[in-house]
Amino acid sequence: MGKRKGDDSSEDDPLPKKHKKEKKDKDGAATKLKKDGKEKKDKDKKDKKEKHKHGDDDEEKARRKEHKKAEKEKDPAKEKHKKLESEELRPAPAPPAPAEPKRIVGPQAFPPEAEPKDKKQKKDKKDKKSKAGPVATREVQLCSANAFKDRSRPFGMELDGALVVDLADGGAAIPAGVQIGWRVLEVDGKPVPEDDIGKAAEAVRKAEEKMANKSGKASVLVSFIAEEPDHWKQASRALAGKGR
Known part of the structure; x- marks a missing residue:
């Protein structure tokens, strides 16, 4: 093709x-x-x-x-106002603590209840004496050739503290005119503790022995408070009432 x-x-x-x-x-x-x-x-x-x-x-x-x-x-005023508001909302500082009281160093005064009981009693008696006024005192010459045979009873006086509670026969106290209820105040010018047990008897006995050593040629001058204490008066009245 x-x-x-x-x-x-x-x-x-x-x-x-x-x-x-x-x-x-x-x-x-x-x-x-x-x-x-x-x-x-x-x-x-x-x-x-x-x-x-x-x-x-x-x-x-x-x-x-x-x-x-x-x-x-x-608006600066607005900023200032905000600052003031913030300061107002801030909590206030706490007040300073109170200062401690100064401690005064010196002799402390004890309350009456802190005083020993015997001192308080002496003080009360002294206050009563000062309120009652002058008390009657008697000066007595005590003389003896020999000290009393019982040492606890100088010059024949039985003492309860300084209080004469009994008189023995044959002692020099009765002839000198000492009476029951008197209190020994001084011995040869020396004060005698009123409530100390045995102190008054010891002081009078010591003076008695000193006198005896001088063969009674010396005497002891004892001052008494010649006023019966209230409790002695009450006891005497009670005894007198019973005797009737």
Whole structure:
């Protein structure tokens, strides 16, 4: 069979094939250029959008800063008022602790109940004497050649403290006029404790022995309170009542 005339046109005519290739390349370049242009446009648009966004943030921050500064400069009294309010809400400081009282060093005064019982009794008796006024006293000269045989009864006087409670026969006290109920006050000018047991008898006995050593040539001066104590008076009255 013979070839058709139109079938060999591409082989016989190389120009159309070249033209197609150029066209294809041209179309591809145009497509790529268009694509690149679109990508660039999108990128520019995106960059512009981001730039605009960040720019708005910076502007907003700057605007707020300026507004705050303007408010502060505009109303200083308001800031002062806020400061005063904060100081008022702050708790007040605690008052200082009171100072400790100064300790005074010196003699301490003890209450009456802290005093010993015997001292308190002496004080009470002394007060009673001072209130009662002066008491009657008697000075008696006691003299004997020998000391009384019973050491506990000097000059024949039995003493309860300083109180004469009994008189023995043969002693120098009865002839000298000493009476039961008197109290020894002094022996040769030396005071005698009133309530100390044995002290008055000891003082009188010591003076008696000293006198005896001089063979009765000396005497002992004894001062008495010649007034019976209240309890002795009451006892005497009671005894007198029973005797009737």
